[in-house]
Amino acid sequence: MLIDANVALGPWPFAPLPERTAPQLVAQLKSHGVNRALVSHLGAIFLPEPMPANRALFAAVRRTPALLPVPVINPALATWREHLAACIAAAPIRAVKIIPAYHNYSLRLPALAPFVAAVNAAGLRLIVATRLEDERHRYHALAVKGLPVAQLAAFLARFPATHFVCSGLYKPEIETLAATHENFSADIAFAEWLNTLALLTQKIPARRLLLGTNTPLFDTRAQVDKLRLARLPAKTLALIGSANAARLFGL
Amino acid sequence: MRIIDAHTHPVFMHDGATPAAARRLVAHGRAHGIVKMVALGDVLVHGRLPSAAQCRRINDETAQLKRWHPDYFIGFCCLNPTLGARAVEREVERCVTQHGFRGIKLEISNNARDACMGAVMAAARRWNLIVLQHTWSQTNIHQRRFHSDPADTAWLARRHPDVSVIMAHLTGCGYRGVLEAKGLPNLFVDTSGAFPEAEILDFAVQELGAERILYGSDLPIRETSVTVGRVLGARLTAVERRLILHDNAAKLFRL
Numbered sequence: 055m056l057i058d059a060n061v062a063l064g065p066w067p068f069a070p071l072p073e074r075t076a077p078q079l080v081a082q083l084k085s086h087g088v089n090r091a092l093v094s095h096l097g098a099i100f101l102p103e104p105m106p107a108n109r110a111l112f113a114a115v116r117r118t119p120a121l122l123p124v125p126v127i128n129p130a131l132a133t134w135r136e137h138l139a140a141c142i143a144a145a146p147i148r149a150v151k152i153i154p155a156y157h158n159y160s161l162r163l164p165a166l167a168p169f170v171a172a173v174n175a176a177g178l179r180l181i182v183a184t185r186l187e188d189e190r191h192r193y194h195a196l197a198v199k200g201l202p203v204a205q206l207a208a209f210l211a212r213f214p215a216t217h218f219v220c221s222g223l224y225k226p227e228i229e230t231l232a233a234t235h236e237n238f239s240a241d242i243a244f245a246e247w248l249n250t251l252a253l254l255t256q257k258i259p260a261r262r263l264l265l266g267t268n269t270p271l272f273d274t275r276a277q278v279d280k281l282r283l284a285r286l287p288a289k290t291l292a293l294i295g296s297a298n299a300a301r302l303f304g305l
Numbered sequence: 306m307r308i309i310d311a312h313t314h315p316v317f318m319h320d321g322a323t324p325a326a327a328r329r330l331v332a333h334g335r336a337h338g339i340v341k342m343v344a345l346g347d348v349l350v351h352g353r354l355p356s357a358a359q360c361r362r363i364n365d366e367t368a369q370l371k372r373w374h375p376d377y378f379i380g381f382c383c384l385n386p387t388l389g390a391r392a393v394e395r396e397v398e399r400c401v402t403q404h405g406f407r408g409i410k411l412e413i414s415n416n417a418r419d420a421c422m423g424a425v426m427a428a429a430r431r432w433n434l435i436v437l438q439h440t441w442s443q444t445n446i447h448q449r450r451f452h453s454d455p456a457d458t459a460w461l462a463r464r465h466p467d468v469s470v471i472m473a474h475l476t477g478c479g480y481r482g483v484l485e486a487k488g489l490p491n492l493f494v495d496t497s498g499a500f501p502e503a504e505i506l507d508f509a510v511q512e513l514g515a516e517r518i519l520y521g522s523d524l525p526i527r528e529t530s531v532t533v534g535r536v537l538g539a540r541l542t543a544v545e546r547r548l549i550l551h552d553n554a555a556k557l558f559r560l
Binding site for chain 2: 069070071072086187188189190191192194244246247248249250268269270271272273274275276277278279280282283284
């Protein structure tokens with residue numbers, strides 16, 4: 055039983071990736087031992103405002119309880135309160151996601167204070183997506199870079215009472231942040247080195263790491279094997295594979 | 306499942322150069338089905354332009370690994386072609402005759418099109434060595450003066466059809482890189498490097514054929530379970546998978 059904290063539906067314009075329906079995505083994940091997944095819609099990254107993609111997400115996963123919708127909110131838009139309320143009304147969500155690098159704002163954005171307060175008040179977890187792909191391979195006409203780790207550190211310091219989930223961090227970034235901040239957990243989608251998890255768990259408690267495959271951009275099998283074949287105690291693997299996600303997202 | 310890893314750095318930034326570390330790495334590899342590793346050396350420990358003495362030290366470390374585990378490591382000779390023909394010839398001869406190395410590893414001292422590559426390819430031809438050229442798409446990196454784009458490595462293979470060339474880092478080469486490699490039977494692509502981006506291996510097999518692709522990990526920068534998993538996760542036949550993971554390398558390295 056695995057829970058994947060970093061999965062997407064919808065089209066990715068820069069590579070010939072399979073565009074799966076929700077049932078096809080469930081089958082793909084299940085074939086690699088993933089029973090539940092937190093899913094966002096890739097369209098939310100590129101549209102002028104993310105709600106059409108969020109609505110498509112809710113419609114797509116309505117009959118697939120294995121997929122838990124995570125709508126994307128852009129707090130730099132004037133209407134973020136309406137968007138958040140609409141998402142809460144549309145589906146029983148457990149988390150919302152922000153993608154600052156793609157939505158052209160920094161984590162110093164003043165609106166993030168009321169936004170974080172509203173997300174907390176709604177009992178939701180906030181996922182901060184720091185990157186979606188290796189910047190070296192991005193489409194040549196895009197200038198999007200990963201979120202600077204110093205900016206994320208300042209953000210974590212600004213909201214010490216809130217526990218965030220950060221997705222897309224590189225292994226050194228997780229280690230850097232873990233040295234000074236306890237109010238975040240991280241998915242392992244972009245963390246990689248020989249014996250990744252054995253090394254990572256020396257720098258950050260296993261209870262703050264989550265399986266994330268970044269499906270469909272990354273190969274699901276390869277990402278699951280990072281966890282499945284790690285030489286760690288079964289209890290540690292269970293934390294990273296499902297228990298942490300269950301706790302953080304109230305599953 | 307038997308696997309040959311065509312792209313490893315058992316010693317990386319000085320780590321891994323002890324007998325205990327080598328033993329651990331061999332045990333790690335065997336646990337993942339890896340029966341042999343191509344050891345490419347600690348190629349960036351002295352920066353991108355190592356001196357002749359620094360190249361010798363890097364290659365001596367690789368030779369030491371081979372002595373400790375002669376049935377496991379295949380040595381490749383790290384070179385800085387900009388040191389000139391005499392330095393290249395001397396170091397290649399030393400690595401082949403004294404250490405039994407089977408190939409040449411080129412990093413980012415120069416671009417694969419540079420004139421200094423003439424001596425490297427002549428040495429490869431003379432000693433029947435495989436040339437593994439670090440390659441990455443320069444579309445977003447902008448270092449082409451010394452860093453080879455897939456178009457440069459393909460140019461090298463086209464210019465020297467009698468030398469087998471490995472274009473390293475499939476994902477770094479990208480879709481454009483796969484297309485650059487078409488129609489060059491002496492050019493192989495290894496799967497090492499970068500995150501396990503979906504579909505590109507499937508694309509490479511479709512465009513080049515599984516016979517032209519070698520499994521590589523780039524360890525310790527990459528996780529073995531991930532680099533093997535991306536091959537197992539691709540939509541390949543059992544025959545294609547075996548070619549990529551083992552048989553192509555066994556044939557190329559004459560094992």
